[in-house]
Amino acid sequence: MSDEVNVIVLAAGNGSRMKSKTPKVLHNVAGKVMIDWVLDAVEPLSKNKPIMIVGVGAQRVQEHVGSRSEFVLQAEQLGTGHAVQQAKEHLAESTGVTLIMSGDTPMFQPETLAEFVLEHNRSNNAVTVLTAVTDDPTGYGRIVRADDDTVIKIVEQKDASITERRIQEINTGVYIFDNKLLFEALALVKNNNVQGEYYLPDTLDILRQAGMQIGAYTLQNFTESLGVNDRVALSIANRVMHQRINHQLMVAGVELLDPESTYIDADVVIGPDTIIEGGVTILGRTVIGQNNVITQGSRIVDSTIGNDNVITASHVETAILQNNVTVGPYAHLRPQANLGDDVHVGNFVEIKQATLGSNTKAGHLTYIGNAVVGKDVNIGAGTIFVNYDGVNKFTSTIGDHAFIGSNTKIIAPVDIATEAITAAGSTITDDVPSHAMAIARTRQINKTDFWERMPHKK
Structure with a gap:
């Protein structure tokens, strides 16, 4: 024959x-x-x-x-x-x-x-x-x-x-x-x-x-x-294939704490000694290195993640994390978010089309979009990169070692130079030179005895 x-x-x-x-x-x-x-x-x-x-x-x-x-x-x-x-x-x-x-x-x-x-x-x-x-x-x-x-x-x-x-x-x-x-x-x-x-x-x-x-x-x-003729059979096929994928990953040294509730796509690559809790979804062509921890509630899509990172209950889409990065809880890394070594992104921080240099921190309640942020930058709570005028998006740059005070609004495009400072509550519309502090807020006025004028007092 x-x-x-x-x-x-x-x-x-x-x-x-x-x-x-x-x-x-x-x-x-x-x-x-x-x-x-x-x-x-x-x-x-x-x-x-x-x-x-x-x-x-x-x-x-x-x-x-x-x-x-x-x-x-x-x-x-x-x-x-x-x-x-x-x-x-x-x-x-x-x-x-x-x-x-x-x-x-x-x-x-x-x-x-x-x-x-x-x-x-x-x-x-x-x-x-x-x-x-x-x-x-x-x-x-x-x-x-x-x-x-x-x-x-x-x-x-x-x-x-x-x-x-x-x-x-x-x-x-x-x-x-x-x-x-x-x-x-x-x-x-x-x-x-x-x-x-x-x-x-x-x-x-x-x-x-x-x-x-x-x-x-x-x-x-x-x-x-088993063939797939309806949605019930499709769910069975998904379960069987996810079991195979998870088994292969565990044999290769990945630690899945609850494989039955962990959903990892076929083309995902994960290095040994990475620990993944239950309730995690990893999709697309994501590549994850070694010694990472990914906790329950995280969803990662088409992203590249280095070594020794911790992602806590966060969403990561088409983003890059280098090494020793901490993310979350409840952070949202959107497409073209690129985090350097030792970056910290805390709770309720959203990043899109922005690069953060090594050791930069954005602890909480912040939006960073269309930005190039240097290394060792502190970004205070409530900071907003205002990047969109309704028609076009603009980029802002933050130099190394800059200090961005809480509740700063950065109206792009601006350049905040190396070792510059913005005062808390400022709305920054112009460039800030190196070593300067920008204060852009209305001066406080105290009205004495105003309490007595309140309607409820009458």
Whole structure:
């Protein structure tokens, strides 16, 4: 038998049970689009690009997948057999084997599929079916075996008898065929069933009647075979994939205090000795170094975090933290927030599109936007960088060692120089030179005996 392996991915279905405008295979599972999980699993099997059968939402699927696959359109959804038949033009000359699987089964692991292909190649089967055993086979096609344990056929639940519905061995929807025999059998498939569709499993009975050997390979882990047909199944897929991700991280030295309530996306990278409490969500392409502590209630998205940082119950989006930084509780680091070594950002501080130099402190109740702040700067409580005039945003700069008094309003664009000071309660509209103190507030006036004039005294 040829070593050539072809792969067909079925991704043409409507996915109506998802109740979504998004094609089913484009829904996310643990931070990765479902069809990408499938492609990651099958790509190591073959030097050829997979052939993806697309239909409903074809353009969106093709735009997302791009050059990772060849595409064939199934203009009318007439069943799995009809879908595979659309790939005949691409595979007519192949003398190898063809793996067929669905685009809504994101939990198959590459190692499982590689073993499946190897098992088929060891056998003399015309087709090998990947099966699984489950206590609740509802909704799955059942594997019907002969007394000698060979596979006779697969019967869909809609067409199964009462006896056949009691069978607990189910069809996962994954097959390997001898490619030539696959398309010969497909040409003989009829649509005389409840749905009026051309079922791919019907090829098994056709091949068996032609004297061909039908094989089966049973999964060790049933959860790998779970498909996603609705939001309930999608939640299960997310749970399974998050468990895998968390397990891999813990094995690599990350300490997850409550893995069941910790949600980490597939592309996140975390270094050893980082401690993550329960109730933490880490998404996108976040990279986190070593010896960090991230506490309950934190949400981190597409950010880069160095070593020895503490993030307490805060939100971090597309931000950069260097080393020994403390953030929170209840801080909000927005896109392009860049914190240098030993920076402290305290409770209810919001930072966007701003760089803070090393050892700078913003302890509480502050907004820093469109700013370049030097090192060793103290930013007092209630400080606001007023950066937007309703049309444009402007940048302010703060020099090293500056002291920004509490409740200062910095009206951009201004330059507060090195070792300059602003008095508490000031509204700064002009540059402040080095070593100067800017006071910009109304002089206090005390009205004596004013209490007696209050209305409640009359």
